[in-house]
Amino acid sequence: MKPTETAPVASSHSRWRWLAVLAFVALLWAAVEVTGLRQQISLQAVREGFDHHRVWGMVAFTAMFVLANLVHIPGGFFLAAAVLALGPVWGALTTYVAACIACTVTFVVVRALGADALRELDNRLARRLFARLDAHPVRSVVMLRTVFHSVPALNYTLALSGVKLRDYVIGTLLGLPLPILVITALFDTLAVWMGWATH
Numbered sequence: 537m538k539p540t541e542t543a544p545v546a547s548s549h550s551r552w553r554w555l556a557v558l559a560f561v562a563l564l565w566a567a568v569e570v571t572g573l574r575q576q577i578s579l580q581a582v583r584e585g586f587d588h589h590r591v592w593g594m595v596a597f598t599a600m601f602v603l604a605n606l607v608h609i610p611g612g613f614f615l616a617a618a619v620l621a622l623g624p625v626w627g628a629l630t631t632y633v634a635a636c637i638a639c640t641v642t643f644v645v646v647r648a649l650g651a652d653a654l655r656e657l658d659n660r661l662a663r664r665l666f667a668r669l670d671a672h673p674v675r676s677v678v679m680l681r682t683v684f685h686s687v688p689a690l691n692y693t694l695a696l697s698g699v700k701l702r703d704y705v706i707g708t709l710l711g712l713p714l715p716i717l718v719i720t721a722l723f724d725t726l727a728v729w730m731g732w733a734t735h
Contacts, residue, residue: 605688
């Protein structure tokens with residue numbers, strides 16, 4: 537009798553977790569649009585921030601990266617802006633630090649709202665994926681980061697997957713350098729060809 541009684545409770549908890557996450561994203565997105573912050577997240581704004589003051593530019597850059605990640609705005613242009621403003625070396629390092637912070641903040645916020653809601657999925661594929669994630673959490677996060685970089689959807693998914701914060705952070709720290717280096721090299725070459733580079 538106990539399994540039949542606890543199943544609806546678990547389902548109800550899962551439903552409220554999903555609603556909390558969706559409500560948070562919707563409200564934050566609306567706030568960003570209404571206040572005009574959406575227009576401030578741009579290549580020009582990032583470059584001007586670094587031009588005015590490197591330290592405060594870094595703070596603003598990181599804050600915009602965090603906000604963009606939370607509202608599912610792809611962060612690729614942050615790397616482009618940093619490379620254009622600071623050059624490939626400092627641009628890549630700055631993006632790496634900001635991306636690690638943004639991914640971690642997103643994880644903590646989404647985990648607080650949705651806990652491990654994805655664990656409520658009861659199908660063969662989900663069980664197989666979670667078994668692999670549980671067996672090699674750090675390696676799994678590293679591989680995902682190498683392919684998907686700091687994509688917001690990945691951060692949300694991992695936050696709701698039940699993976700430990702420690703494993704998530706280590707995997708993020710180890711997984712982000714390679715894609716950042718590759719994208720930086722490609723974009724820096726393109727910037728030189730197109731005459732965009734100012735460094």
